[in-house]
Amino acid sequence: MPAVNGQQYIERIDQLKANIWYEGKKITGKISEHPAFKGVIKSQAKLYDLQHHPDLIDLMTWKSDTTGNRIGTSYLPPRNHEDLEKRRLAIQEWAKLSCGMLGRSPDYMNTALMTFGTSAKILEDQSMECAQNMKKYYEYVRENDLALTHTFIQPQVNRASFYIEESPEIIAAQIVDENDDGIVIHGARLLATQGGTTDEIIVFPSGAQLPQISGTAPYAYAFAIPNNTPGLKFMTRESFDYGKSTFDHPLGSRFEEMDTIVVFDRVTVPWDRVFIHGSVPVNNRLYNDSGFFSHTTHQIICKNVIKTEFLLGLMQKMIDEINVGEYQHIHEKISEVIVGIEAMKGFIYSSEKQAKMNQWGVFSPDPNPLLAATQYYPKIYPRFVEIIQLIGASGLVSIPTEADFKSELKPELDLYLQSSQSKGEDKVRLFRLAWDACMSAFGSRQVLYERFFFGDPVRLATNLYNKYNRKHFVERVNDFLQKDPD
Ligand SMILES: Cc1cc2nc3c(=O)[nH]c(=O)nc-3n(C[C@H](O)[C@H](O)[C@H](O)COP(=O)(O)OP(=O)(O)OC[C@H]3O[C@@H](n4cnc5c(N)ncnc54)[C@H](O)[C@@H]3O)c2cc1C
Structure with a gap:
């Protein structure tokens, strides 16, 4: 599938019916019509439309080397100076549409995924399957132009350097089980900006190096799942889009990206979506080497x-x-x-x-x-x-x-x-x-x-x-x- 347009993005997000909570209520209707989300979804749709603008299509897209479809430039692994320049100019075209106020416009995660996808070999130290999963996931996302959110950090409970969670109930999301279907994740993660306005979530290790001691492997994981996966829940803050006009709140009414707390209630991550499960050395190499x-x-x-x-x-x-x-x-x-x-x-x-x-x-x-x-x-x-x-x-x-x-x-x-x-x-x-x-x-x-x-x-x-x-x-x-x- 070539790069999507705004309408396709909106329809896909609406169909997801992800488990998103706002002010004590689960959102049941179309997310694109919800007052807290409709402004940013409309703005983001304009980004996707720009990919099809006749004057910009060559800049905003490239011909996929696997399918021949025209796909978004932010997925492009640069091979030379021209590619890097093209990436810069495409990123800046999108940024102009949001006055630079959309921090998590899709090009951010598309770029991150491009680096993980192209360096998937790192994951062979976890397993050949994990490396394949990463490579295939990058290709799947770029060929379908999915919008991604992500959580890289653990809840802000205790940041003392020697803190290890000892709560009777799990707080920071961790691997609690592995079975034939996949790994089972339970607990919470922060802080998925655009949690409710994307197709899938990537959950990667926090940038912090995990110590090589027993008991930390449950936190060494990386995976990606659709936002409507059973057991996955997004809890939002109050919206800063107060439903005012573009005259009253010119930025907030258009570019308010919601930040969400992500809860995994014994979520099963299928094996083909697992990139790391338990390998502390791979976890610790990932950011620096990719x-x-x-x-x-x-x-x-x-x-x-x-x-x-x-x-x-x-x-x-x-x-x-x-x-x-x-x-x-x-x-x-x-x-x-x-x-x-x-x-x-x-x-x-x-x-x-x-x-x-x-x-x-x-x-x-x-x-x-x-x-x-x-x-x-x-x-x-x-x-x-x-x-x-x-x-x-x-x-x-x-x-x-x-x-x-x-x-x-x-x-x-x-x-x-x-x-x-x-x-x-x-x-x-x-x-x-x-x-x-x-x-x-x-x-x-x-x-x-x-x-x-x-x-x-x-x-x-x-x-x-x-x-x-x-x-x-x-x-x-x-x-x-x-x-x-x-
Ligand atoms: C608006 C916003 C949007 C965000 N969006 C995303 C997102 O989409 N996805 C995502 O994964 N994350 C997101 N983040 C989270 C971001 O990655 C974290 O805020 C950042 O990594 C800092 O972590 P923390 O907030 O837990 O701060 P903490 O680690 O709790 O830090 C609190 C204070 O303690 C100090 N401190 C803590 N530990 C140490 C230490 N070891 N050494 C020295 N000082 C220390 C810090 O300097 C700081 O002053 C977002 C954050 C914000 C504010």
């Missing part, structure tokens, strides 16, 4: 350039509206954002320029600049949100709703809330967008998302510390110290 870091960080940073460009455009428009472009501190703040964008672009180009074929025959960007970028962006994004607040000031709370502009108040609102450029309604339309980016529940979650979605920045810093080769710099210092003073 190319996961190179390619997922490439997707993330490409997307975040678009997100930051959108914020810059927003800031400039606010500056023009209230005519504060003459002030030097404004120039300084905007230059901070420009530096951010140029630095991020630099990280991408550097990673592409230094790309190499990895051991699985996949042309992979240099992970160092991209890992540096994933350290950098969580620090600058909250500052950019702060800059929007510092530019907007009271304009960010002088924001009556669409209903006010439809009432008899309109003439007064247009008069008193006008800007140097626009009548009140248009100024408020812009400042509501700024509010949704920097103050609303939606905007605050975006900040938390950028801080944590790829893992704890503190532990990621340790990863960079451990991986970045600085031996030759130390040697240079040693050489210098040995030189005779002259």
